[in-house]
Structures are given as C-alpha cells and as structure tokens.
Amino acid sequence: xxxxxxxxxxxxxxxxxxxxxxxxxxxxxxxxxxxxxxxxxxxxxxxxxxxxxxxxxxxxxxxxxxxxxxxxxxxxxxxxxxxxxxxxxxxxxxxxxxxxxxxxxxxxxxxxxxxxxxxxxxxxxxxxxxxxxxxxxxxxxxxxxxxxxxxxxxxxxxxxxxxxxxxxxxxxxxxxxxxxxxxxxxxxxxxxxxxxxxxxxxxxxxxxxxxxxxxxxxxxxxxxxxxxxxxxxxxxxxxxxxxxxxxxxxxxxxxxx
Amino acid sequence: xxxxxxxxxxxxxxxxxxxxxxxxxxxxxxxxxxxxxxxxxxxxxxxxxxxxxxxxxxxxxxxxxxxxxxxxxxxxxxxxxxxxxxxxxxxxxxxxxxxxxxxxxxxxxxxxxxxxxxxxxxxxxxxxxxxxxxxxxxxxxxxxxxxxxxxxxxxxxxxxxxxxxxxxxxxxxxxxxxxxxxxxxxxxxxxxxxxxxxxxxxxxxxxxxxxxxxxxxxxxxxxxxxx
Amino acid sequence: xxxxxxxxxxxxxxxxxxxxxxxxxxxxxxxxxxxxxxxxxxxxxxxxxxxxxxxxxxxxxxxxxxxxxxxxxxxxxxxxxxxxxxxxxxxxxxxxxxxxxxxxxxxxxxxxxxxxxxxxxxxxxxxxxxxxxxxxxxxxxxxxxxxxxxxxxx
Numbered sequence: 001x002x003x004x005x006x007x008x009x010x011x012x013x014x015x016x017x018x019x020x021x022x023x024x025x026x027x028x029x030x031x032x033x034x035x036x037x038x039x040x041x042x043x044x045x046x047x048x049x050x051x052x053x054x055x056x057x058x059x060x061x062x063x064x065x066x067x068x069x070x071x072x073x074x075x076x077x078x079x080x081x082x083x084x085x086x087x088x089x090x091x092x093x094x095x096x097x098x099x100x101x102x103x104x105x106x107x108x109x110x111x112x113x114x115x116x117x118x119x120x121x122x123x124x125x126x127x128x129x130x131x132x133x134x135x136x137x138x139x140x141x142x143x144x145x146x147x148x149x150x151x152x153x154x155x156x157x158x159x160x161x162x163x164x165x166x167x168x169x170x171x172x173x174x175x176x177x178x179x180x181x182x183x184x185x186x187x188x189x190x191x192x193x194x195x196x197x198x199x200x201x202x203x204x205x206x207x208x209x210x211x212x213x214x215x216x217x218x219x220x221x222x223x224x225x226x227x228x229x230x231x232x233x234x235x236x237x238x239x240x241x242x243x244x245x246x247x248x249x250x251x252x253x254x255x256x257x
Numbered sequence: 258x259x260x261x262x263x264x265x266x267x268x269x270x271x272x273x274x275x276x277x278x279x280x281x282x283x284x285x286x287x288x289x290x291x292x293x294x295x296x297x298x299x300x301x302x303x304x305x306x307x308x309x310x311x312x313x314x315x316x317x318x319x320x321x322x323x324x325x326x327x328x329x330x331x332x333x334x335x336x337x338x339x340x341x342x343x344x345x346x347x348x349x350x351x352x353x354x355x356x357x358x359x360x361x362x363x364x365x366x367x368x369x370x371x372x373x374x375x376x377x378x379x380x381x382x383x384x385x386x387x388x389x390x391x392x393x394x395x396x397x398x399x400x401x402x403x404x405x406x407x408x409x410x411x412x413x414x415x416x417x418x419x420x421x422x423x424x425x426x427x428x429x430x431x432x433x434x435x436x437x438x439x440x441x442x443x444x445x446x447x448x449x450x451x452x453x454x455x456x457x458x459x460x461x462x463x464x465x466x467x468x469x470x471x472x473x474x475x476x477x478x479x480x481x482x483x484x
Numbered sequence: 485x486x487x488x489x490x491x492x493x494x495x496x497x498x499x500x501x502x503x504x505x506x507x508x509x510x511x512x513x514x515x516x517x518x519x520x521x522x523x524x525x526x527x528x529x530x531x532x533x534x535x536x537x538x539x540x541x542x543x544x545x546x547x548x549x550x551x552x553x554x555x556x557x558x559x560x561x562x563x564x565x566x567x568x569x570x571x572x573x574x575x576x577x578x579x580x581x582x583x584x585x586x587x588x589x590x591x592x593x594x595x596x597x598x599x600x601x602x603x604x605x606x607x608x609x610x611x612x613x614x615x616x617x618x619x620x621x622x623x624x625x626x627x628x629x630x631x632x633x634x635x636x637x638x
C-alpha cells in the first residue's frame with residue numbers, strides 16, 4: 001500500500017546524477033579547501049547530539065578495557081601467516097584520511113628520522129643509514145578496520161633491531177611516531193618488538209612509492225591498517241600514552257589482530 | 258539443586274503450583290539478549306557499510322548504530338561482552354536445567370513437515386504455550402547455533418592473526434567476514450518471524466515478561482525432577 | 485522493568501545516526517576538477533605501474549560507498565590517438581544486454597584489487613558507443629602501464 005506521507009510527484013533521482021560532478025566539486029571546495037564549517041566544528045569537538053557524552057564516555061571506557069584484553073591476547077611469539085610473493089598486490093591499496101591528490105611527497109635526500117624519549121643515541125637517521133641496517137622481508141595480509149584486506153610484500157628494518165641499535169629502553173610502554181602528513185600514531189612495546197614489525201622502506205622489492213609512505217613507514221603484521229603510519233619523521237620511546245590520529249576520533253588504540 | 262535429592266513427589270508438593278513456563282532467569286537473559294542483539298546487529302551494519310560485502314548494497318545511516326564507523330565499532334566491541342557472557346550463561350542454564358532437552362527435543366522431521374503444512378493452512382496452533390511445535394523447536398535450535406557461530410566468526414574477524422588457525426579453518430579472513438554476515442542474516446530472519454509471531458499471539462510476549470502459565474506438575478514428574 | 489527500558493533506549497538510539505563521512509576529510513574517487521584534462525587529473529593521482537594482465541577481470545566500481553559494480557575489465561587497448569583505454573563490460577542484467585565499452589584509463593583509478601571510473605557517471609558511460617576492436621591495438625599482458633590511485637569511497 002502507498003504511504004499517505006509520500007508525495008505524488010517524486011523528484012527524479014537522475015537530477016542528482018546529472019549534477020553529480022558539480023555537487024562533488026562543490027563538496028570538494030566546501031569540505032577540503034573551505035576549512036572550518038559547522039560540520040568540521042562538530043567533528044573537532046569530537047562529540048555532538050548524535051552521540052551523547054555519557055554514551056561516548058561509556059564506550060570509550062569499554063574500549064580501553066578491550067585494549068588491555070587485546071594486550072593479553074597478543075602472543076609475542078605467534079607469527080602471522082605469510083604468503084608467496086606471487087600473491088603481492090601491485091601496486092598496494094592506497095588509503096589515508098585524505099585522498100591521494102593531497103599526498104605531499106617527502107624528499108628522501110633531506111629527510112631525517114628524529115629520535116626522542118627513552119633512547120640513548122638520539123642522532124637523527126638518514127635514508128642511507130636505514131638502508132645500511134639488516135633488512136627483513138615479509139609477505140603478509142594488510143587488514144583494514146573497514147573490512148577490506150590485501151596481501152602486501154614489505155622489506156625494511158625490524159623495529160626491534162632498530163630500537164636495540166639506538167639503545168631504546170625496551171621496558172618502556174610505548175613507541176610513538178610522528179609523520180609528514182600529521183598522522184601521529186603509537187603502539188605498545190610488545191608489538192614493537194614482534195619479528196613482523198618493520199620500519200618498511202620497500203614494497204614488492206622496489207623502493208616505497210610516494211603515496212605509500214616514502215621513505216619509511218611502519219608495517220606490522222599484527223595490527224589493523226590504521227596503526228601503520230606512513231612518511232615517518234620522528235620516533236619516540238615513552239611511558240606517557242601518546243594516542244593517535246584515529247584514536248582521538250574514537251577508534252580503539254591497541255587495534256591488534 | 259538440593260531438591261534433587263528428595264523424592265519426585267515431595268518436589269512437586271514443595272512447589273504445588275509448578276514452575277513458570279519461563280523462569281525468571283530465562284526472562285532476564287532473554288531481554289538482555291534482545292537488547293544486545295539489537296545493538297550488535299545495528300552496529301554491525303554500521304561497520305559493514307564501510308566496506309560492503311554485497312557490492313552495491315549498504316544499510317544507510319537510518320539503520321546504523323553509531324554515527325560513523327568508529328562508534329559503530331565501539332558499540333560492537335562493547336556489546337560483544339554482554340552477548341557472549343549472557344549467551345554462555347544461557348547455554349549453561351539451558352543444558353544444566355534440562356530446559357533445552359525439555360523444550361527443544363526431540364524434533365521429528367515428520368512433525369516439522371506437518372507443522373509447516375498446518376501453518377500454510379493458517380492453523381497456527383499456539384493454544385498451549387508450554388509445548389513448542391516442531392518448527393518452533395527447529396527455529397530455536399537454528400538461532401542458538403547461529404548465535405554461537407556469530408561468536409566464533411566474530412572472534413576470527415576480531416583477531417585474525419592471533420587466531421590464524423581458526424581463520425584458515427573458516428576459509429580465510431574474507432570468508433570469515435561473509436560467514437559473520439550470513440549468521441547475522443539468519444538471526445535477523447529469525448527475529449523477523451519471532452517478533453511477528455509474538456505480536457500475532459500476544460500472550461507469548463506477555464509470557465516472556467511475566468513468566469507465563471505454570472508448567473503442570475504432572476509433566477514435570479514424568480520428565481523427572483530438575484528443579 | 486529496567487531491562488525493557490534498556491531495550492527502548494536501544495530502539496530510540498538506532499535512528500540517531502548521521503552520515504558516516506566523519507571518517508575521511510577528503511572523499512575518495514572524486515571526478516577531475518572542471519576544466520582539467522583526464523591526463524592532468526591522473527598526474528595528480530600518483531599513477532603507479534601496473535601489469536596489464538593484472539588489470540584483466542578486475543571489478544570496475546562506481547566511486548560510491550556502496551561500491552556498486554559497473555562492470556569488469558575485459559581488455560586493455562591502445563586507441564588510434566595513442567591513448568590507452570580499458571575495455572569493460574557494462575550495463576545489462578545478469579549478462580543479458582551487457583555490452584563492452586572502452587573507457588580512457590585516465591578516467592579510471594586503482595583502488596586496491598578494484599578499478600573505479602571517476603571521471604564519468606554511469607549515465608555518461610551509458611552513452612559510450614559499444615566497443616569495436618577496429619582501429620585499436622591490444623596491449624600485451626606483460627606491458628606495464630601507469631594508473632592513478634584513489635582511496636576507498638565513503
């Protein structure tokens with residue numbers, strides 16, 4: 001039966017289709033270039049009428065509890081399944097909190113990895129320094145919190161070897177990262193020391209391409225995709241909870257898989 | 258359980274009016290489960306929409322719990338504890354109290370066919386709430402198994418590396434996702450029928466709130482004492 | 485009846501939802517800005533090397549959250565003007581009435597295992613002529629071509 005609330009003359013949905021490029025370019029101007037809008041303000045506060053503060057606080061509390069459960073479930077000796085290199089997806093899947101046009105490539109010549117926190121030798125690292133370190137390769141599944149996954153092949157310096165080399169306090173709680181795309185991130189020390197946690201500088205045997213984090217990004221087989229910052233510029237070992245980009249917006253921090 | 262040691266006759270005398278069709282623990286667990294299922298299903302739809310399994314199909318914001326994926330996820334990962342713990346207690350209670358055996362078994366294929374035929378002729382026999390027909394029994398067993406399956410596939414999706422053995426048993430991460438989605442569809446299908454029938458025969462709904470008719474002592478003696 | 489109240493609370497909370505776009509500050513798979521050529525827009529999308537054989541059979545999606553499937557890559561050809569086109573199945577239902585169209589590779593992007601048409605709407609694609617091989621040369625499977633990228637659409 002027809003609902004009495006439905007208008008007799010329904011506007012043709014094709015009107016949206018016809019004007020889609022225009023709508024999109026308007027959205028784009030408004031959202032990307034435009035800066036602050038009411039919507040953006042709502043996002044900044046991290047809370048609004050759609051999500052009552054008490055509900056949000058309760059969910060965050062359970063999420064923190066889940067972080068601890070996840071840390072307990074994490075087996076530092078359990079290796080993620082690996083795959084033959086013929087299964088590597090080339091190129092890998094791009095994802096970020098912005099689309100690919102807004103990627104700002106990093107100049108590998110002038111790039112330095114700054115070190116801070118509970119680290120003995122805080123001298124900055126160059127690309128060549130990283131290339132000179134022992135390398136490890138792994139073909140692993142990349143699993144995104146959204147649900148998609150693909151098989152990727154990564155080569156780089158095991159983070160454990162790097163941390164040992166710079167004299168990091170391996171009993172500290174967190175390893176935190178800063179990136180060129182303003183995507184702070186942090187992980188637990190147990191995962192940092194896992195053999196399948198790399199400071200990756202290559203994908204599929206080739207130098208990491210710009211959109212995937214050149215010159216160096218993190219790749220962990222044991223955490224969701226969003227925990228793997230790209231274009232890393234600084235690394236800190238700390239006991240103060242550093243949080244992260246998505247964590248601030250609501251995603252769980254531990255994000256182990 | 259102390260009554261189990263006394264003779265069946267005394268047990269019946271001790272509770273002359275008999276036990277309710279739905280004892281209080283069952284009712285509490287039922288409504289907790291109903292609320293948590295609603296949370297799990299609608300927040301699951303919020304997570305689904307970020308990467309649809311059926312290409313071209315998303316649930317849309319009206320159906321999602323959580324204003325965007327992170328909060329759908331947080332609802333889901335909060336609800337999972339209530340679902341799993343409540344479900345586990347329910348399973349233990351159902352087995353230990355004998356409720357499952359009493360209400361859900363045996364199922365004879367002939368009875369299932371008969372009930373389906375009767376239902377198709379609009380003869381919905383629901384005069385006696387205390388006896389489930391064969392189709393009811395089958396549906397309850399299916400939904401209990403679907404619930405268990407959701408927890409198993411859910412764990413696989415949540416920790417595909419820590420439980421990589423389980424994931425490969427399920428055919429990989431993406432098939433575990435699909436199985437989790439199918440389990441949801443089974444449960445949603447059950448809920449649709451279940452709620453429709455409860456509204457058609459409102460005394461069943463009332464029974465799940467207030468306890469329903471007292472189960473005849475004689476039937477309890479026949480089945481042995483399990484109070 | 486605290487339990488009931490909780491149930492109603494949940495029912496009440498379900499419609500309290502909003503667009504899920506908070507996740508991305510830039511939506512994925514947007515069309516080229518007005519006035520920009522397809523080649524220029526691909527240059528902005530960090531085109532990556534990909535083996536032609538790896539493109540065959542890929543799903544071609546619409547850049548929308550529902551990931552609607554428009555068709556599948558059937559072949560890669562070089563047109564008379566030297567540009568590379570992706571021959572894809574398009575339209576119809578369950579294979580009936582499905583035809584092949586040739587879409588400039590610069591109108592498309594790679595999103596992981598899939599491709600998306602970003603520069604044309606389905607309606608515009610419906611106006612594309614049915615592909616005929618004449619005047620085009622197939623690009624061998626082992627050829628490496630460059631295809632722009634996009635993030636998943638939300």
